[in-house]
Amino acid sequence: MQLIWLRSDLRVTDNTALCAATAVGPSVAVYLLSPQQWLEHDDAPCKVDFWLRNLHELKQALGELNIPLLIRHAPRWEDAPNVLLDICLRLNINAVYLNEEYGIHETRRDAAVTEALKAQGIDVHRYLDQLLFKPGSVLTKTGTYFQVFSQFRKACHERMYRSLPSLVSTPMAQAPLSIASDEIPTHIEGFAPPTGHLRALWPAGEAEARRRLDTFTDVQIDYYQSERDFPAKPGTSQLSAYLAAGVISPRQCLHAALQSNQGEFDSGKVGAVTWINELLWREFYKHILVGYPRVSRHRAFRAETEALAWRDAPDELAAWQQARTGLPIIDAAMRQLLETGWMHNRLRMVVAMFLTKNLLIDWREGERFFMRHLIDGDLAANNGGWQWSSSTGTDSAPYFRIFNPLSQSEKFDTEGVFIKHWLPELAGLNKKEVHNPASLGGLFGVADYPSPIVDLHTSRARALAAFKSLRPRQSAGGDYE
Template identity: 80%
Template sequence: MQLIWLRSDLRLHDNTALAAAAARGPTVAVYLVSPQQWLEHDDAPCKVDFWLRNLREMSQSLGALNIPLLIRSAPHWDQAPAELLKLCRHLKVEAVHANEEYGVHESRRDEAVAETLRAEGIEFHSYLDQLLFKPGTVLTKTGTYFQVFSQFRKVCYERLHRSMPALVKAPGKQAALDIASDAIPEAVKGFATPSESLRALWPAGEHEAQRRLDTFTDAQIDYYRSERDFPAKPGTSQLSAYLAAGVISPRQCLHAALQSNQGEFESGKVGAVTWINELLWREFYKHILVGYPRVSRHRAFRPETEALAWRDAPEELKAWQEARTGLPIIDAAMRQLLETGWMHNRLRMVVAMFLTKNLLIDWREGERFFMRHLIDGDLAANNGGWQWSSSTGTDSAPYFRIFNPLSQSEKFDAEGVFIKHWLPELAGLNKKEVHNPAAAGGLFGVSGYPAPIVNLSTSRERALTAFKNLPSRQPVGGSDE
């Protein structure tokens, strides 16, 4: 008997571990419910709900192939080795198959499971699946992990020119086993069920993920570069939640993008090239997670920035979290996050820079808040984005580059369509006033909408001073040729 241990790979197609298990003999699938660990990782309730809904779809797909899906409880990952061993003994499992996951806790869990199983004579096989390249295989000439994205991308392109990662076929139907699938829990204690309106935005299942990918690469990818920064336009693929849960793979995305661009990833349609670039950013941050494990321990990538004099400003942090900053583009973006479990990528940078630069509040506060609300929450991408915006990370924005929320708003939501959608209280303002109601409404601003909690120019100066006062900004170690 073979056991496929499902984690962030909730799909039938192009699933390396699942295909490998099924090729070796009769297969059973298992998923571990780990609420204590999820809480420690700040996983959002809407994300846990999304996993459960996708598991339901996965159970049906596997059921059609006579592969039972079992649900087991390991509240904390420390309990995973014992729980899996017990199941393996019960089912007389010869080998366990799993797709690699990255991050300190994930690596430790998998090492512990492998050790426990092998001590009992049970094989443990792990596979490259959620990345195009295995971490540790894309390195500088001196053998270190890249710290600069453009150099990392160049090596990825060279590798892709030589060989393209192939898609893996879905397994065929196996002979029926005398094992019933378990019911998928409707909810998990500690994680509230999100609203129906949020769930409706993110239908579960591979079919939906593939539909989104097809729609995007057929119709929208040509406009991706020109429209992706405008939050009121449907310029992005809306696939991030499906990628984070592994309902679709980066290989499937890459193949679809190349197909829309006559097999080119460096030339041809700029939209396709730009989107492939985003897939490689995702890849880059996962490699950083492995090469520089401190980033999964809430540490700054650039150690010297640990000395930054962050402000303790609980009221301002709360205003940011609750969309009450008095800056419409910030508040509209935060409402989008709170109500949909997602935020437009350009706005993730704008709100992150506002928190870390204008309010000078520690990036870790923002990183945690995002993880607790994002349906596509992913440690590597979220951490990478926050550290980029706060100038503490790899290849990050120079500390003196500080987005001005007003000019970002005027540039990327010129008509105020996005702002008015999320802040209907500002619907009566014209397209000039809507970006900065405080300047429009005389002495008291606009009724019912707060005044800005911070002066943008003086707070910018405060941030520049804080960064200038850091000890010498040394490179992190290792060089990039």
């Protein structure tokens, strides 16, 4: 009998390890609950709840294939070898099948499991599934991992010209086994259940993920390039949580985008090409995680930025976290995160630059806070985005490129629709006033809204000075968007 160890691949469609195991013979699946590890990794309560809800859906889908789903407790990942070995010995398992995960702790866990099982004569088969290309297979001419996205994208395009990553088949139902599936817990101690409103925003299951993908590629993808930066518009796919949990695969997303664009990935519809590039950004950050493991250790990719004199400003950090900075686009974005477990990508960059540049607070504070609240929390993407915004990462924004929250707000939420939705206390302001209530002084209608906690121009100059001390040969420029 074969054992399928499910992790961030909570689906039956296009699941490489599942397909491989069932092709060999009768199979059973297992999922490990590791709450202590999740806490150490700052996984958000809404994300853990999303996993559990998807496990409920997956149990039903596996049941239709007569594949039992076992649930076991391995509080920390170091417990995984003994827990899995116990299952293997009890069920006379011949081999364990799993899809690769990336990160230092994940790699150590899987190596320990492989060693423990092989010592007992149990084979371990590992598969590429979470990515389009295996880390280490897309390299520079000198054999190193890419550090610049445009070069990485070009290499990926060359790979796709030669051979597109293909989908794997969904298994046929196997003969029933005399093994019962386990109950899925509805909550995990230490992770407070989210609101019903948040849950309703993120229905679980492959059918919902596929519905979102089909709706996006049928209707919205043509407008993706032109509308993705406007947070009040439905311009994005809303698939990030499903990708992070593996409820849908990047291969499924790629093939759906190609189908909408006559098979083209670098020409044709600009919306489809742009969205495929976003899939490759996700890929790029995963490869960075493997090629430069220091980013898994809370270290800056650009080593010289470790010397930055970040400010210890707990009151300002708390104001940012609690959506009371006095800058409407920042506070609206943070309320969106707190209430929905998600934030629009343009706004993720805006609030990150505000924290790391205008407040000059360490990017790691923001990275941790995001992980503790994001339903789509993913180490590689979250770390990559924060280091890009803070100018400490690979292919990051130059240090003198600092988004101005006011001009970003005026450009991407011109009518103030997004701001007024999340900050109803500003609903009475017109479309010009709503971006900067402080300019009105103490007029009626903004009494309940705080004054800005920082002067944008003074704080920008402070950030430039801090970064210039690390890079004396770079021009300070005037890039304040």
